[in-house]
Amino acid sequence: MLSVTDLHARYGRIPILNGIRLEVAAGEFVGVLGHNGMGKTTLLKALMGFVPAQRGRILFDGVDVTHEPPYARARRGLGYVPQGREIFPGLSVRDNLRMGFVGRGTEERVDAILQMFPRLIPLLDRRGGTLSGGEQQLLAIARCLAGHPKVILFDEPTEGIQPSIIEELVAVLRRLHRTEALTIVLVEQNLEFIAELAQRVLLIQKGAILRELEPEELRQAGVLSEFVGV
Amino acid sequence: MSGRRWWKGSILTTAAMVLIALGVPQVVDQFGLLQLTVFAAMCILALSLGFVWGYGGILCFGQSAFFGLGAYTYAVTAINLGESTVATLLALVVPAVFAALLGYFMFYGRLSDVYLGVITLSVTLIFFNLMNSTAGDAYRVGKARLNGFNGMPSLPTLNVPGDPGRLLDPAETFYLVMACLVIVYVGLHVLLASHFGRVVVAIRENEARCELLGYDVRLHKLLVFTIGGGIAGLAGCLFANWGAFVSPNVFSLTMTSQIIIWVIVGGLGTLLGPIIGCLIMQYLATALGTQQLANTSLVFGVIFLAFVLLVPRGIVPSLRRLALRA
Ligand SMILES: Nc1ncnc2c1ncn2[C@@H]1O[C@H](COP(=O)(O)OP(=O)(O)OP(=O)(O)O)[C@@H](O)[C@H]1O
Ligand SMILES: [Mg+2]
Numbered sequence: 058m059l060s061v062t063d064l065h066a067r068y069g070r071i072p073i074l075n076g077i078r079l080e081v082a083a084g085e086f087v088g089v090l091g092h093n094g095m096g097k098t099t100l101l102k103a104l105m106g107f108v109p110a111q112r113g114r115i116l117f118d119g120v121d122v123t124h125e126p127p128y129a130r131a132r133r134g135l136g137y138v139p140q141g142r143e144i145f146p147g148l149s150v151r152d153n154l155r156m157g158f159v160g161r162g163t164e165e166r167v168d169a170i171l172q173m174f175p176r177l178i179p180l181l182d183r184r185g186g187t188l189s190g191g192e193q194q195l196l197a198i199a200r201c202l203a204g205h206p207k208v209i210l211f212d213e214p215t216e217g218i219q220p221s222i223i224e225e226l227v228a229v230l231r232r233l234h235r236t237e238a239l240t241i242v243l244v245e246q247n248l249e250f251i252a253e254l255a256q257r258v259l260l261i262q263k264g265a266i267l268r269e270l271e272p273e274e275l276r277q278a279g280v281l282s283e284f285v286g287v
Numbered sequence: 288m289s290g291r292r293w294w295k296g297s298i299l300t301t302a303a304m305v306l307i308a309l310g311v312p313q314v315v316d317q318f319g320l321l322q323l324t325v326f327a328a329m330c331i332l333a334l335s336l337g338f339v340w341g342y343g344g345i346l347c348f349g350q351s352a353f354f355g356l357g358a359y360t361y362a363v364t365a366i367n368l369g370e371s372t373v374a375t376l377l378a379l380v381v382p383a384v385f386a387a388l389l390g391y392f393m394f395y396g397r398l399s400d401v402y403l404g405v406i407t408l409s410v411t412l413i414f415f416n417l418m419n420s421t422a423g424d425a426y427r428v429g430k431a432r433l434n435g436f437n438g439m440p441s442l443p444t445l446n447v448p449g450d451p452g453r454l455l456d457p458a459e460t461f462y463l464v465m466a467c468l469v470i471v472y473v474g475l476h477v478l479l480a481s482h483f484g485r486v487v488v489a490i491r492e493n494e495a496r497c498e499l500l501g502y503d504v505r506l507h508k509l510l511v512f513t514i515g516g517g518i519a520g521l522a523g524c525l526f527a528n529w530g531a532f533v534s535p536n537v538f539s540l541t542m543t544s545q546i547i548i549w550v551i552v553g554g555l556g557t558l559l560g561p562i563i564g565c566l567i568m569q570y571l572a573t574a575l576g577t578q579q580l581a582n583t584s585l586v587f588g589v590i591f592l593a594f595v596l597l598v599p600r601g602i603v604p605s606l607r608r609l610a611l612r613a
Contacts, residue, residue, distance in 0.1 A: 126498070128501050128502055131499055131500055139496075147488070148485070148489060152489075156486070158482065159502065201500075
């Protein structure tokens with residue numbers, strides 16, 4: 058579904074990604090784990106085309122998208138829920154959802170998505186900016202779904218979110234993966250969260266994939282201190 | 288965008304405009320009618336910038352370029368054809384096409400906002416200088432002499448389509464200009480309530496986010512800019528008609544800064560705001576002009592500063608907030 062080879066990217070003259078290799082099969086749930094500043098967000102931005110690839114190739118659904126602009130990739134079904142959520146604070150919750158349409162969506166899609174996020178229903182007419190962090194995160198996920206993505210890239214969805222909503226997020230992501238059969242790439246620092254959801258976990262360090270782990274290995278203290286320093 | 292209050296407000300405004308359009312010619316004299324005609328034409332110009340800047344987030348310091356282009360296009364075409372219908376259409380199309388070309392260069396060149404301001408302003412001033420230097424018999428387009436800084440007098444005014452001999456009288460012209468104003472106002476409302484409008488506002492809020500959701504940001508901006516150019520051109524055509532005259536002043540710094548002041552005073556991010564701002568400032572300009580009490584530019588400058596510092600949201604959004612609180 059997503060196949061990345063030798064991906065290099067930089068900000069100005071500072072190299073951030075140094076030859077990322079990543080294969081994600083259709084229907085897979087892959088976790089990416091790494092410290093602050095190791096290039097997790099940059100990796101997702103490069104996959105979306107927001108940071109240009111200096112070298113390497115990105116295949117999405119069999120098509121080379123390495124040099125496509127972000128909007129074209131999104132239209133192919135590459136969904137992205139960014140770090141910090143980035144909903145539209147001035148638009149109503151409903152209009153935020155509609156913004157996810159991109160040609161394909163309809164009002165029925167909004168209703169279908171709301172079934173999955175009942176917490177958003179009473180908030181539909183509120184401005185996005187007045188929602189709590191957790192509600193905004195749910196909204197960002199719901200908005201992404203409105204565009205019928207095939208793959209969703211999540212960037213630290215648990216960051217700054219209270220535990221009760223994190224449980225809800227686990228349930229939502231599990232459902233997206235199992236029931237909706239979506240392919241998911243989840244970037245996280247929250248070990249428990251990633252261990253609970255991902256089928257396999259990649260460790261990223263200094264812009265390269267260092268190692269691949271089974272989720273069970275995350276629960277072994279030794280592995281963690283070695284690579285993540287927790 | 289699609290709240291009930293929003294629709295209610297716009298329906299009320301439309302109704303008020305229709306009432307004014309129908310009622311005013313019954314109660315004011317010829318002079319007042321002419322005055323209101325030019326006010327209404329300027330309101331259309333104000334709406335064009337209110338749309339491009341207030342909703343599209345495109346800081347255009349040169350809206351008068353399209354206004355002036357519309358005015359000159361009308362003048363040249365009407366003189367050559369001796370008929371106003373084609374001239375009016377061209378006065379819409381030429382500025383829109385020019386806006387599309389300029390916009391393509393700016394948006395697809397990924398220029399930053401500050402440069403947008405600088406470039407649009409420069410374009411206006413280039414037009415100003417260009418038209419000023421067209422004095423002399425050599426500068427003519429077909430039958431039309433451009434006349435440099437003296438401007439082009441005695442333009443053929445609007446006629447009934449298909450009947451060049453039947454000119455519109457002042458009351459009919461007023462009706463027409465008001466109809467244009469209502470159509471532009473309602474049209475922009477409908478556009479903003481559509482999915483396209485939602486995307487335009489979302490782009491103003493967060494460009495990168497829209498791109499990542501799958502929207503071609505540059506194309507949307509280009510469309511907004513082009514529509515704004517066409518509307519400004521229409522205003523220019525109506526303005527040229529009103530005085531049967533056009534001069535390079537339509538491109539002047541005074542003209543372009545006035546439009547910005549209207550929008551600031553009335554309120555960014557609304558459609559009613561630019562109309563109100565334009566009416567107030569135009570009324571003031573006329574009153575100051577006839578009484579010669581103070582320098583108009585000076586007063587405008589002071590008002591502009593006062594609004595930027597004290598009422599940065601502008602009149603309409605501030606009143607709305609007060610009304611919501613009450
Ligand atoms: N726009 C930018 N310009 C220059 N350097 C940047 C930019 N964005 C990020 N960086 C740098 O690139 C490196 C990787 O950043 P990135 O955001 O990908 O890290 P991350 O793994 O997502 O971190 P976090 O866990 O804090 O979100 C960091 O050293 C960061 O300082
Ligand atoms: Mg990050």
